[in-house]
Amino acid sequence: MQRTVTDSFKLFQGLKVSFHRSTRAFSVSPINNHEVKVKRQKVKPSQAQNTKGPHPLAILAVLSVGVSAYVTLVKSRGGPGSGKGTQCAKIVQDFGFIHLSAGDLLRKEQERPNSPDGELITKYIKEGKIVPMEITIGLLEKAMIENDSNRFLIDGFPRQLDQAHAFEKEVVEATCILFFDCPEEVMLKRLLKRGETSGRSDDNRETIKKRFKTFIESSYPVVEYYRTLGKVHTIPCTEGVDEVYAKVKPILNEVLKQK
Numbered sequence: 001m002q003r004t005v006t007d008s009f010k011l012f013q014g015l016k017v018s019f020h021r022s023t024r025a026f027s028v029s030p031i032n033n034h035e036v037k038v039k040r041q042k043v044k045p046s047q048a049q050n051t052k053g054p055h056p057l058a059i060l061a062v063l064s065v066g067v068s069a070y071v072t073l074v075k076s077r078g079g080p081g082s083g084k085g086t087q088c089a090k091i092v093q094d095f096g097f098i099h100l101s102a103g104d105l106l107r108k109e110q111e112r113p114n115s116p117d118g119e120l121i122t123k124y125i126k127e128g129k130i131v132p133m134e135i136t137i138g139l140l141e142k143a144m145i146e147n148d149s150n151r152f153l154i155d156g157f158p159r160q161l162d163q164a165h166a167f168e169k170e171v172v173e174a175t176c177i178l179f180f181d182c183p184e185e186v187m188l189k190r191l192l193k194r195g196e197t198s199g200r201s202d203d204n205r206e207t208i209k210k211r212f213k214t215f216i217e218s219s220y221p222v223v224e225y226y227r228t229l230g231k232v233h234t235i236p237c238t239e240g241v242d243e244v245y246a247k248v249k250p251i252l253n254e255v256l257k258q259k
């Protein structure tokens, strides 16, 4: 199917205005529920002029072109180490999603010289706690704007109900959730092994225990919330990487077929 390049933004509830690059014309039409809808645009007009495209609206194309799927991943009970990052890499190969790991974005921001949030992020990650959502949502939103795609795979987010509500209201709604279900003892073993080479400040027994606790208390309710919306696909993941992926692939094929 040929896609037309159209830059759109939401006008009112259920209506959007679109800018068609080829004809340079605007049109107003009902919002297609399957489109990625960006509900907030933080890029200032001055920045917009420095970006590609004929009009500031072009920036919105990054997030609102055509038929799209947005898959967000949350983790299993005790979640860290369930193998979600590993599966994301395979999904990217087969389905061409842009993979955004909330944890990776936070670690990158933590290392960025003069970051106003660097110290705070370091403290929260070391304690296995959830970084204040304004920081994480801001980083995700920026990364989505920078990546020219209509398929985003958001890994390890949202980790708390208020994050889920804020992200859905202000940025974009999830198409589906892949929930990697893995017993704690398996995850502990995988994380300790990963910790031998990862260099991560949180891949040690003490912080891992704290991360498991945070997951059960704060993140698992997110899975339950999305379950009430019928968006959760649960994937047992104690088997090997390829066996787990063999369960993931048909789910995504089915999800994308419906888009």
Ligand SMILES: Nc1ncnc2c1ncn2[C@@H]1O[C@H](COP(=O)(O)OP(=O)(O)O)[C@@H](O)[C@H]1O
Binding pocket: 075, 079, 080, 081, 082, 083, 084, 085, 086, 087, 190, 191, 193, 194, 237, 238, 239, 240, 241, 242, 244
């Ligand atoms: N199915 C699997 N079987 C065995 N080891 C795995 C599997 N999936 C991932 N791993 C390993 O477990 C560790 C944690 O996986 P990772 O994808 O980083 O988890 P997460 O992103 O959920 O924290 C990594 O070292 C990875 O290589």
Ligand SMILES: O=c1ccn([C@@H]2O[C@H](COP(=O)(O)OP(=O)(O)O)[C@@H](O)[C@H]2O)c(=O)[nH]1
Binding pocket: 075, 079, 080, 081, 101, 102, 103, 104, 106, 124, 125, 126, 128, 129, 130, 131, 132, 136, 155, 156, 157, 158, 159, 202, 211
């Ligand atoms: O939305 C997020 C994602 C991650 N984190 C922090 O980043 C750490 C590592 O998360 P990541 O997803 O990278 O690793 P995982 O816990 O899945 O192994 C978490 O324990 C949190 O401290 C956070 O605060 N908010």
